[in-house]
């Protein structure tokens with residue numbers, strides 16, 4: 001039996017659904033029931049009727065699905081796949097930051113631990129940070145952990161944002177020079193980038209989108225696109241837009257953590273029911289509150 005047949009057989013036996021982020025390996029995206037961005041995956045996670053969710057992404061994504069679904073078993077095929085940005089802030093550090101800005105609301109990007117979410121008023125993703133911040137009553141907003149997303153969001157709000165100094169090592173290494181060189185190499189192509197990029201990269205882009213936002217935008221234009229985000233998304237872009245060219249803005253925009261999950265780890269996870277995610281109930285309830293408010297806000301990209 002092929003590994004793909006094994007996965008499908010086990011999936012049926014376990015009553016499981018496979019969710020995969022847009023940065024996963026192409027072969028993992030291809031066996032998933034649903035592939036999407038952070039918001040889409042969280043939305044899907046609350047909609048699922050199956051007993052088991054196998055989450056192919058990085059740890060905070062599987063943890064969020066577990067926070068939202070206390071009655072389901074959420075399996076992370078590779079718990080070692082962590083998001084370095086999420087590890088750049090702790091709940092203790094956020095509590096101290098909040099003391100420096102009494103009266104400010106706290107928005108936390110979903111790329112964070114459940115403990116950090118539990119300390120926050122509301123979560124956001126790259127697809128709704130502007131909408132979330134502008135929905136708040138307070139005029140001052142603490143925004144953790146991504147500095148670049150905070151600064152991009154600041155462009156579209158009159159509120160004062162206090163950013164944390166976290167960053168995504170994969171997106172932060174994209175330079176303005178990469179954009180300029182790729183424009184020269186691919187004249188006529190448009191540049192779309194993720195809001196986790198540096199501000200000078202965002203300034204040079206034609207569009208700034210979450211990963212699902214990029215997929216949606218690609219369908220509205222005939223142009224070739226230079227992609228300023230993790231290269232895994234190019235699999236879906238090519239599949240959904242045959243005959244079009246999608247060029248990575250540079251050769252090194254790879255998130256090594258997103259690539260840790262393979263067909264073998266998905267198969268083993270279903271076979272051995274590992275690794276189930278559990279979150280302490282007091283933290284889970286508070287983190288769910290912040291995630292529920294984000295889900296109620298929905299999408300909102302510029």
Ligand code: 13P
Nearest residue numbers: 037038039125126210211
């Ligand atoms: P999206 O929500 O846009 O898919 O981004 C998630 C992420 O981790 C970006 O690095």
Ligand code: SF4
Nearest residue numbers: 058083084168170255
């Ligand atoms: Fe985290 Fe960056 Fe990887 Fe996204 S691409 S999961 S922010 S390290």
